[in-house]
Amino acid sequence: MTKKYRTIFLSDIHLGTPDCQAxxxxxxxxxxxxxxxxxxxxxxxxxxxxxxxxxWPQSHNDVVQKLLRKARKGTRIVYVPGNHDELLRDYQGVHFGGIEVRERDLFETADGRRLLVIHGDEFDMVVMNHRWLAHLGDIAYGLAMWTNKWHNRTRRLLGLRYWSFSRWAKLKVKSAVNFISDFEEVLAEEARKHGADGVICGHIHHAANEMRDGIRYINTGDWVESCTAVVEHADGRMEIIDWSRRISEKAGLATTPSPRQITNPQDRAA
Known part of the structure; x- marks a missing residue:
């Protein structure tokens, strides 16, 4: 049975790469x-x-067709480009098959909160000031994902769920933890400047739903490693859905809790 929400937020799908979990x-x-x-x-x-x-395998085309089909059936779809699809920023306000392109948006929840919707790369100093380093990091990330793929094939044979080295590093390596914390603070401050109650972003592939100095910080995660989305319920509640975990639970595979992604759906902005 299809579950219906007021709003769904997805980011960092990375169609066009072998790592995309299409x-x-x-x-x-x-x-x-x-x-x-x-x-x-x-x-x-x-x-x-x-x-x-x-x-561009068939599964990637299927994702696009699925979204376009939803748009034809009346779903409003807003595309806020990031750094990997920044070419679309030149088409702000244009509609493609019912999909509207916006540089950023101010979204209002069902319970009246205003949330700034933005990818977040504008506030990543590596992307802004050292593009060559950002591309080098992208290459390193791809290598890590390739290594992870073979590691997880063994885990599946042992009946264990997918394990992400990148996600583990983000939680354990001090420099990565500091980067995430700084990123969250800067995005929360940007929301404050716009008079918003919170921010919804992506970019760093790290799902979160928490308060930052009175500002709600929500990150949608990604569809390369964690396979997470953010949904808004009819009453305005925001929840992270960890779809890879749901699939593992359905399959009866062993799971390991992730402290930043298992977020209480009742957790709301003050």
Whole structure:
């Protein structure tokens, strides 16, 4: 049975790369629907396709077709580009097959809170000031994902769920933890400057739903490692859905809690 929400937020899908979990996303879109869907950047990875050539299997096309089909049936879809699909920032205000492109948006929840919707790369100093370093980091990230893929094939044979080295490093390596904390603080401050009650972003592939000095900080995560989305319930409650965990639970695989992603759906902005 399809679960219906007021709003769904997705980011960092990275269509056009081998690491994109397109099949899992299609499964999620098949079981979840909403009045409005926000695509919060890095939906298509133009960086990787430009560097390594065109990669577009049928499953990636199926994701696009699934979203377009939802748009034809009346779902409002807003596309807020990120750094990997920044070419679309030149088309702000344009509609493609019912999908509206916006540089950023001010979203109002059902219970009256205003949330700034933005990808977040504008506040990543590496992306802004050292583009070559950002591209180098992207290459390193791709190598880590390739290594992780083979590691997890062994884990599946042992009946264990997917384990992400990158996610583990973000929680354990001090420099990564500090970067995430700084990123969250800067995004929360940007929301405050716009008179918003909170911010919804992506970019760092690290799902979160928490308060930052009176500002609600929400990160949608990604569909490369964690396979997470943020949904808004009819009453305005915001919840992170960890779809890879749900699939593992359905399959009866062992799971390990992730402290930043298992977020109380009742947790609300003050």
């Amino acid at each position: 099949d899992i996303l299609i499964d999620f879109l098949r079981e979840h629907d909403a009045q409005t869907i926000y695509l919060v950047g890095d939906i298509i990875d133009c960086w990787r396709m430009k560097r390594k050539g065109f990669f």
